[in-house]
Amino acid sequence: MFSPLTHDDPHRLGAYRLIARLGSGGMGTVYLARSATGRTAALKTMHARLATDPAFRTRFRLEVDAARVIGPVHGAQVFDADPLAETPWLATEYVLGPPLDDAVTLAGPLPEPAVRALGGLLCAALAQLHASDVVHRDLKPSNIMLTADGPKVIDFGIARAIGDDHLTRTGSAAGTPAFMSPEQATGQEHTSAGDVFALAGVLVHAATGHGPFGTGQPADLLYRVRYADPDLIGVPPGLLPVLTRCLAKNPADRPTTTGLAAELAAGLEDVHRPFADRLPELLLGEIARLVGSVWHVRPYRLPVPPEHALADTRPSDAAATPPVMSRRKLLAIGGSSALGAAALGAGAWAWLGGRDSADPKPKPTGSQAPKWDLFWQVRTSYDNARILPQPLVLDGLVIVGEYGVQALDPRTGEPKWDDPDVYFMRRTATDGKRIYAADYTLDENEPLTVATVDAATGTIGDPVAEFKDLRAILDGTQLLCATDDTVYLTGGRGPHPKSGFSAEQSWFLLGADIRSGKKLWQVPLPARPDKSERLHFLSGRVEGEYLVLVQQSADGEPRLVVHNATTGEALWDRPLDNDQPLFGQAHLAVDAQHVYPASGELAALRLADGKEAWRFEGSASGARFGPPAVKDGVVYAVEEGRGMVALDAADGTPRWVEKKRAVTADDLDAPPVVGIAYVYSKAATGLVAADLRTGAAARPFKASGARYFAHESARRLIAVGDSYTAAYPLA
Template sequence: MLSPLSHDDPHRIGAHRLIARLGSGGMGTVYLARSDAGRTAALKTMHAHIATDPGFRTRFRLEVDAARVIGPVHGARVFDADPLAETPWLATEYVLGPPLDDAVALAGPLPEPAVRALGALLCAALGRLHASEVVHRDLKPSNIMVTADGPKVIDFGIARAIGDDRLTRTGTAAGTPAFMSPEQATGQEHAPAGDVFALAGVLVFAATGHGPFGTGQHADLVYRVRYAEPDLTGVPPALLPVLARCLAKDPADRPTTTGLAALLDPGPDAFATRLPEPLLGEIVRRVGAVRHALPRRLPAPTEDALTETRPGDAPTGPSRRRLLLLGGGSVLGAAAIGGGAWAWSRPDGTSARQPPAPKQPKWDLLWQVPTASVVPSFPPAPVVLDGLVVVGENGVKGLDPVTGKPKWSDPDVYFRRKVATDGRKLYAADGLLTDTAPLGVFTVDPATGETGTPFGTFEDMPGNLYGTQLLCATGDAVYLTGGRSPRRTTEAVFREGQRWFLLAVDVLSGRKLWEVPLPARQDGSDRLHFLSARVSGGHLVLVQQAGDGGLRLAVHDARTGEALWDRPLDGDRPAFDRAHLAVDDRHVYPSAGGLVALRLADGKQAWRFDGNAPGARFGPPAVGEDTVYAVEEGRGAVALDAATGKVRWAEKGRTVAGADLDVPPVVGPVHLYSRSSTGLVASDLRTGAVSRPFKAARARYFAHVPAGRLIAVGDEYTAAYPLV
């Protein structure tokens, strides 16, 4: 299972110390590793001789993205990664359990309750991928790890975005013939219905020990998949009609993952209680083997050795099946996710896929690190407090704002929608890392990312229920959403029968201060209740999302929870653009419906600014001291008195395209930073004079004043510029 390290294997990669080799192949080497905090990981690297190939680097980055999309509940949790390093690497959770084919070989076909639970949880996993417009395309028993907490989907070697054929050739059947769909077998588009077909084949195997189309030569299997009826011998009678429908040749006749989960209806019992005793014993054995693993390294070869040992040349090592224990069977998988590669704009306008040279760029980039937020469910923004920037959604990192160096990576609470700060302390809401634990509210150590004992616990609210959000915090209270559910579930959607609430918790006593019911969500919806939140002047200001995606600006009394007023946030701009909140002690300045000031007390309009002409378009506003700043299309930045709306200064004639109106300007100590077609424009806060235009990557920007840094958050990176 574990092989000694080669003499020339590195001792450390990132923040991880290498312990042993788990396997090596033509693409790269996989190691057992431990972080400085003692966490065990599977760490994948790419061989140096192929790391210079941009195509292989792209595939490695896409595998990292896909692992983050599937998430830690349904896949191997991503701890850290650097696909742009000289030797690209990915550190993931070491999955403690065998692949499904090994599990069936060890314990025999699974009992019907286990098959039902397995299928329902895999439906949730695929549903998360499909919601992100990604299809797996190679679901099979060896790509499903069986753990005590449930199955984990791995190996994204040929996964890709729905409708994206750039990584495969039209007419080519990519996948495993025994479990591919008929449309995939003919090289046609593989949509989510194709993953449902493959899932049904996996469940037939789990229930019987054989696949629905047997074994044999590639051509024979492809023919049977396309034309033959599936072999369902041994399938429990109650499952026969369900799996037969999923194996329909016409994709339109198959159920969705949500529909299939409902048909399987596994019940509330924990997954582990359904597994055979020999299988549970094997899981326990693997836990002990990894826990007691000690570093071993082979000596360097003598001068008359035949060849130098290189990663990938080891004559022995685990089989491919053993490699799947890593939580990822493909060392260099490809999972195309909408958004494409990480590319920076150079000063000459060209695109660079490699990390910047060590030499300081002329446009003052100070540092940059990869921090992917794949398919964010709320507007991307860092959590900023003194000495720390918390970035990312899946795979959160705590960065030193001055240097960009990680202080910690992927703490206990790994979804950033469950992390908030009052500017001094960092708080988190979660379920104590188990599926059945109650909702807890914690402080997070900003130095390590670790959570302590919860200061507030709510036994009637499951902590890992989808839809739980830690919205914002003050020195007195944290504000969050919590749900009550008739059954415990870790599915990444809302479920029928759940009831949801907006609540406030005292940070000193942990006592619930108040609770307000929220509208019910349709079964299967994944739209969160809120996209942003702020407390100011005793008011809790929220951008609330309806079940149909509509947005409303809602204001509550922060002390009592009483709903004071709300109004729609209509507009043709994306929801995230309308979700920015600019608030001071008197007004809220919405990011939709023109540049207006609404009184916090009653929602009535205090003033309105029409710009050069009625109907002028503005980007989201920002507030600094007693001034409101915004960027007007075709004009540039304007500064208005926050009390009256009167113009203090305005740029004249700067070209501002509509595409530059999706982010607010950033208020620094001396300058206002706003986006332009060439990068950023720095304007004097007092006069509006443009004093320092410079080129910069397209991103959302945030000021970290104590560190003197302008923080840029992109889809796949975080960077910093001087805050001057």
């Protein structure tokens, strides 16, 4: 079902990161993909050799239009598309169910009530297309996906407006011979009556396991479609008359979709009975299995073939242990669909840990993984268009990942647990001792809660705070930071769109007492426009009585904002340099007196009022600096074209300046990492390690391009990339 990505598959298209291949054909490739919000999509692309042909581009655009016309009820909802891109692509809902032909192969022919219900729903789908003067032209069992809620029609690659034949040569046939109409088989105009003919063939297959015109060579099939009587052996007697009329050679003799739907419904005792109730149990179990399996997929990319291999130290997308879906998530998904108990039956093992218990320990991932000073490396998944790869660091534990959260031993990389109940890492925070989680649920009405997470097992405990006026399901919820007695978070209320924000929502920044569970304060946040996906905050930290935040507007402008941590009162704010990369903007360097903004300059602002305490000009006027770091009374930053500098945090006087080295703008996108005896900064060769006291450089520290974090107790430098986490020595 899922195949690895090849070495030359794109990493990302639009807002979607590619995870696996779903299939590939003559026109293009379909991928499993995920967006930054966690949305799973089927992403279809066109082969590069076809994208240069205007006719194929036009066909792709028409496919996108037809998919939008049929809509999310009868088809796969269109999330996004770019038919004008160099590689045209279409992202739709990933339908959780098998195609009809696979379903029949697995569970056998469907009972008559299921065929009638299937046909009635497909009539409604075609009627919606035809009402917009669009015909499908390639209706067949493999293009009908069975879900618990009903069938969905997919693949509109040769759909077109009725009467528009400009994409097909006169006298040629486009479609699938076994399910073509006679007029389509001769290259004549295919009208809505042709879709009815194909639908009848689909229903024959569903009821018998075979098509109405058999199998064989295309020429033989086309002849039978045009001249032979259909093979209706095995069709239930109650369906024979209507399907026979639908398969008439003359389009005028076939019923309309409305007439066909009425005849199919007439043979059902209860037309309002849920579709899932009419499906065989074996098929329900398969649907449940597919619902679970998509959550297990992690990115895996095949290595470059030897004949194409180049020297490359980037981590390969090697496979990792798949996450186990939490019981809470399983119940939420099972309860939110017509599956009901079926989701907890045959498919439940896939969610509750149906895998070999002898999971191998993490190892460096293949010959192309960075080796040099590497201790360990494991696959982790971030999609950092919305969330930054910021691990949670506790004593003896580092928690990483966005989709499939993992808790690792920082010394060895051994997994402690993976995929806890909180799906997004932006809903977790730590005070360095305990982990807190703002719970996520699929229940529309469940209030927002904050609970502790067992560091040993990843299990969520009882809530320590509950906010009945805020909704847990809303996409913009963030748990920002925590102290010994308080958690700080954003929460909202209002309608729940399928993704992003709604202009009708109300959002708040709040602090809550962990001991009493009481809300200490709450201040309103600016509204977000419909479909906005920018979170309110990039980072947050408490220093004494100050809550320091990097807040972003709906259009992405970052601002440094300080509140009173006890009362929530806004004390001051100022803009940050928007030229900084997102990770640099979000970095907070704070001590008891000052905050040192990531603004391209090197200055100290007083926490009390935001006024400048000192500024370091650097080696020349207008010198640019990367995001600073501060520890033990010393501020460290990298100056472009010069190297690292260390300044006294009290007044900005230099402690030492690194001997001049080549520092480019690309080396200014991350702060230095302060270790035990050395401070590490990014360089073209990996990392530069400088003595904390003197600035004397140690040997070059070879490591991969990533974001780095210190885990002092484990003496590890944790490297977090978009798809991996690794550990190097920390001295």
